[in-house]
Amino acid sequence: MKISVKKSLKLLTLLISSLLIASVSAAAYVTLQWQATATVSANPKVCFIQWSNEQKANTFSYSVNIFPSIKTVDENVSYGIWVDDGQTHTVYFRLAGHNTNTTDIAKLNYTIWNSAEGQKYTYQSTTLDTSWSGPITLSANTKYAIWIEVTAGASAGVGHSPTLTFEMKVVNP
């Protein structure tokens, strides 16, 4: 069997390139895995709190009924935010996404607040803006309530179930 050195070199180059691409992909995957691990770590010192039983949570779901042309207001949803730490923490908020007809929700407001400090952060949007808020400094050892207002459009589809996903990002949890 006759072996071409030129062809062998080409094959070798191709092999090395493939290995390099594979290793870079693997590195990116590892990074994502690390972030995921950080997200699901045990309750950080800033987390959600279920008011009814004072339990900490990293996620929660909440539902409310709305009606065409009407603003529905819940001044204190079933969960709040708890800074269970002796120092302040910086957080960011955003509406991460939604699955809704544009005619269903005409306006969305939510406010992070407590009676001592008033409104800490307010989101107001008629377009369901998904950008992150600026940094919000939450006080040490403090609980905050979440006030939500949803205004349905005049042509909102009765029976629809729009879904909204919110995120709170905590730095140095």
Added chain:
Amino acid sequence: MIPLRRTQVNHAIGVFKVVLLAFSLLAFISFTAMPGNGDGVYNLNLRIMDWDLADAVSNAQVFINNGTDYVKVSDENGWANYTGLSGLVTVKVKYYGFWVNGTFSLTVSQDTVINVRCNLYDVTVKVVEAMRSAYLVGANVTVFNATSSPANKIESGVTGNSGTVMFKNLPNATLTFTQYSGFFYSIIIGNETRLVSSDNSKLTLVSNQNSLTVNTNSLLIALCNS
């Protein structure tokens, strides 16, 4: 014939004036002393008022009986005025089909003015949705004296920033409260019958029809800056 002297004529005219004045005064006294309109009957002016006596109520049916039944509808200032009455009179008041002042009696022996205090109550209504009792801003609430058809409508209002609307002078009765949303409030979102039984009472109505359900998921993202 002996001609009268000028002084005598003046004296006679003076006497005549005094007599005329006396007669006039007597006639006036006789007229004012005469009861009512002069034949022993009197005026009865009833002003229909709400429970706290703050509002005069128009369009109430006022029934009186003085041997004969009389019915009047109170005017825009709450007045139902009767003439030609004497003796025992019974009075009762109906508003949107409900008796709001049971029969009471009075004896009319002079012109009489009475404020009639009725069981008409101010009520604050709060409208909430069913899942969380979150309140609704901008909901139309219409009160009916029976089923929710236009002919039975008593009063309408729209909830304000606290999800409440105040109704004034609702009759003491079981009433229908219907809540509406949408274009020209054409969508019924709730319907309840509730007893209105006291002044300044508060009612919470639950809207549980023709809704959308908003589902939210909230996630915590923890980032380590290192």
